[in-house]
Amino acid sequence: MRGRDLVGSAVTSTLRGRIRTVLTVVAVFIGACALTLTSGMGTGVNRYIDVTVATFGDASALYVQKSQPLIELSAGSGPQKYDPDSTQIATGFGVSFVGLSDQDVATIEGIDGVGEVAPVYNVVPTYLQAGQERFQLTLGIPVDSEGVQMASGSVAAEGADELAIPDTWVTDLGFGSPQEAVGATVQIVMTNKAGQQQEFDARVSGVTQASLAGVSRNPIPSTSFNERLYAYQVSGSPEEIPASYIMARAIMDDAGRAGPIQAQLEEAGMIGLTVEDQLGMFRTVINAIIWILNACAIIALIAAGLGIVNTLLMSVQERTREIGLMKAMGMSGPKVFGLFSLEAVFIGLLGAVLGAATGVAAGTYLTQVLAEGFLAGLPGLSLFTFQAPRIALIVAAVLTIAFAAGTIPAVRAARKDPITALRHE
Amino acid sequence: MPAVLQVQDLVKSYGQGDAGFTALGGVSLAIEAGESVAIVGKSGSGKSTLMHLLALLDAPTSGAVALHGSPTASMSARELNRVRNASFGFVFQQFYLTANQTVLENVVLPLKIAGVGAAERKRRGLAVLERLELAEKAHSRAVDLSGGQKQRVAIARAVVNDPAVIFADEPTGNLDSATGSVVQDILFELNRQRGITLVVVTHDADLAGRCDRRVQLRDGRIVETPARTVPGPGLGGVEAAPQGGAALGVTGGVR
Numbered sequence: 001m002r003g004r005d006l007v008g009s010a011v012t013s014t015l016r017g018r019i020r021t022v023l024t025v026v027a028v029f030i031g032a033c034a035l036t037l038t039s040g041m042g043t044g045v046n047r048y049i050d051v052t053v054a055t056f057g058d059a060s061a062l063y064v065q066k067s068q069p070l071i072e073l074s075a076g077s078g079p080q081k082y083d084p085d086s087t088q089i090a091t092g093f094g095v096s097f098v099g100l101s102d103q104d105v106a107t108i109e110g111i112d113g114v115g116e117v118a119p120v121y122n123v124v125p126t127y128l129q130a131g132q133e134r135f136q137l138t139l140g141i142p143v144d145s146e147g148v149q150m151a152s153g154s155v156a157a158e159g160a161d162e163l164a165i166p167d168t169w170v171t172d173l174g175f176g177s178p179q180e181a182v183g184a185t186v187q188i189v190m191t192n193k194a195g196q197q198q199e200f201d202a203r204v205s206g207v208t209q210a211s212l213a214g215v216s217r218n219p220i221p222s223t224s225f226n227e228r229l230y231a232y233q234v235s236g237s238p239e240e241i242p243a244s245y246i247m248a249r250a251i252m253d254d255a256g257r258a259g260p261i262q263a264q265l266e267e268a269g270m271i272g273l274t275v276e277d278q279l280g281m282f283r284t285v286i287n288a289i290i291w292i293l294n295a296c297a298i299i300a301l302i303a304a305g306l307g308i309v310n311t312l313l314m315s316v317q318e319r320t321r322e323i324g325l326m327k328a329m330g331m332s333g334p335k336v337f338g339l340f341s342l343e344a345v346f347i348g349l350l351g352a353v354l355g356a357a358t359g360v361a362a363g364t365y366l367t368q369v370l371a372e373g374f375l376a377g378l379p380g381l382s383l384f385t386f387q388a389p390r391i392a393l394i395v396a397a398v399l400t401i402a403f404a405a406g407t408i409p410a411v412r413a414a415r416k417d418p419i420t421a422l423r424h425e
Numbered sequence: 426m427p428a429v430l431q432v433q434d435l436v437k438s439y440g441q442g443d444a445g446f447t448a449l450g451g452v453s454l455a456i457e458a459g460e461s462v463a464i465v466g467k468s469g470s471g472k473s474t475l476m477h478l479l480a481l482l483d484a485p486t487s488g489a490v491a492l493h494g495s496p497t498a499s500m501s502a503r504e505l506n507r508v509r510n511a512s513f514g515f516v517f518q519q520f521y522l523t524a525n526q527t528v529l530e531n532v533v534l535p536l537k538i539a540g541v542g543a544a545e546r547k548r549r550g551l552a553v554l555e556r557l558e559l560a561e562k563a564h565s566r567a568v569d570l571s572g573g574q575k576q577r578v579a580i581a582r583a584v585v586n587d588p589a590v591i592f593a594d595e596p597t598g599n600l601d602s603a604t605g606s607v608v609q610d611i612l613f614e615l616n617r618q619r620g621i622t623l624v625v626v627t628h629d630a631d632l633a634g635r636c637d638r639r640v641q642l643r644d645g646r647i648v649e650t651p652a653r654t655v656p657g658p659g660l661g662g663v664e665a666a667p668q669g670g671a672a673l674g675v676t677g678g679v680r
Contacts, residue, residue, distance in 0.1 A: 002540045009537075016525055325521045328482055330510025331538045332503065418482050422517065 001335050010342035017315060021347060024304070024311045028351025029358070031301035032398050036359025037384065038293040039394060044367070044385035045286045049279050051380060060255035061143075062272035064108055064248045064265060066098045099244035104270060108250050111264050115251045118143055118223070121230035122246035126197060128219075129187040130173040137188065139229075140220035143249040148220070149380065152178035153206025156222035162205035163188075165219045170207060178207035190229055194236030200229060210378060301398060304351065305405035308344050312409035316340065323413050324421025337414035344406020345399055352398035360386050427494030428455040429589055429622050430479050435488035437474050437645075448474040450645040451488070458589070461616045461623035463633035466642035473594065475642065476626045480513055480592045481505050510539050514583030514621075516612075518595035520575040524568040528559065528578050531567050535586045553581045557611060573604030580611055590622040591615070597629050609635060 128137035145155040156162035175181035234241045265272040363384030438447040449471045464472040477483040533550040597605035616623045641648045
């Protein structure tokens with residue numbers, strides 16, 4: 001029998017099976033569809049993380065903090081020695097942070113491979129006033145300006161008393177749209193060490209979009225504005241307060257050499273994280289979830305494979321006399337094997353192609369719907385992203401499983417003795 | 426010219442020891458080209474076993490089968506498949522048509538197995554159906570045919586590859602006597618007009634009587650061929666003279 005006829009016969013007899021074939025194809029379909037979706041989600045989420053990291057522009061930036069910034073509570077660990085040189089940053093919950101001192105900044109600058117170091121003051125405004133309303137305010141970190149995506153306007157300009165606000169704040173601050181908010185003025189009220197309050201006018205330079213990195217959940221001032229606010233925050237005290245930074249951003253000369261720099265920072269009691277490090281945890285969790293989902297899909301496919309075994313065993317049983325006849329007429333065992341394995345592969349092909357196509361269609365549709373609804377807070381996230389090589393790999397994997405499943409019935413068919421098979425009732 | 430099929434001291438036994446059973450206990454026979462031979466005997470006499478060995482569907486425990494004078498024992502499985510495909514046609518009591526395929530698809534199965542192209546298959550399949558007056562049924566599904574039509578389709582399938590020998594195992598067993606005699610006529614016409622050797626296993630005395638020669642089996646051995654009592658119609662008084670059988674000493678009956 002020619003290869004083409006063998007394929008033709010396999011396809012015809014698969015389609016002849018009707019309901020049994022349909023059900024088996026459905027089983028394969030479910031597995032292939034699920035695998036396509038989970039793999040699409042893996043690609044989508046990881047690509048989003050990559051893009052988020054990339055938009056930070058600076059893969060070579062290290063965000064440096066004290067390695068144990070929380071001043072430990074005495075319970076359980078005993079009292080800590082007082083260090084007159086340390087600077088404390090109160091958070092308001094009775095918990096304080098140790099910030100970076102000028103000395104620490106000098107240490108960072110002294111590390112080989114570190115270029116520019118930008119320390120960030122911790123500014124704690126009293127409230128934000130927009131129109132007649134007052135709001136609690138925690139300011140974002142000026143250096144994060146580089147990583148945000150703008151819904152409207154631009155980031156706060158250096159040298160100007162400007163502020164970029166998150167898009168979720170627009171309505172509450174009394175603006176009709178992001179465009180309307182840009183250029184408006186809000187007031188930041190600070191309290192100094194003497195308990196005096198002062199109002200600082202801030203121009204809204206732009207509206208930021210939310211992102212997975214979470215840097216744009218707070219209004220971000222310009223560095224110069226942040227420093228002006230800090231200067232007032234520490235004023236009014238009889239003695240000079242030593243400089244204290246919540247963190248510092250260090251630019252590495254070579255992003256590939258983060259390891260040794262991080263090691264030296266750790267020795268100096270500080271911890272430096274790249275954006276990649278910060279998102280790495282998130283990536284690990286997402287990938288773990290996706291692998292669990294993948295495993296479920298693969299289990300579904302293996303079950304579908306058993307379905308193929310069952311279907312074809314029944315088919316071989318039913319067609320025993322036909323097999324006997326074909327062998328009597330000179331069809332060789334290997335050709336009979338080929339006929340039945342091709343049936344298995346055909347069932348697998350139908351399920352895989354339909355499943356992958358449905359998975360891609362459903363994923364594409366879901367991505368659109370979710371981008372406008374549930375995931376609207378994460379613009380730029382295309383939850384399901386499909387890559388042709390990945391899809392091809394899934395189809396190939398399903399075909400392999402189907403072929404493997406088909407070998408059991410196919411061997412049984414190939415080994416049939418024509419005389420016995422023809423006598424089969 | 427050597428006989429189409431020649432067997433010598435053919436023994437076929439199943440199992441071993443006490444549980445063993447000897448289906449054929451030493452059979453020698455020669456079948457000449459163009460002959461029609463009926464293998465007759467009671468159930469369990471070994472006639473099906475003999476046919477399977479002649480048709481190269483099974484290998485004997487001992488003894489030899491020669492096709493056109495060359496021994497088959499040394500043939501590989503591939504060669505045996507090729508011989509069965511190219512030189513033999515099979516007709517069975519239960520027809521063995523694939524129910525949901527068309528008549529034409531059923532008929533061209535041996536050609537498909539042989540690797541003949543689709544266009545050529547169709548041409549030859551339709552030609553055979555034309556000859557057996559089944560052309561108008563070519564595209565009907567096999568399941569929709571009557572018993573007699575099914576057996577005619579099976580005969581068409583058996584001759585589509587222009588075989589040297591047709592093996593027919595109880596070809597009329599499932600048919601009433603009227604359709605049975607139509608099927609017989611077709612088989613003997615093919616035998617006469619196209620020179621196809623006919624090997625028939627049957628209980629049917631009428632069918633056996635129309636054959637040139639009857640090989641009577643009892644308990645796995647050939648018993649003496651009874652003298653022809655009913656000359657077959659249309660055979661023009663051809664005597665049932667076993668040719669070549671004498672050389673093998675087969676006609677001697679029980680040995």
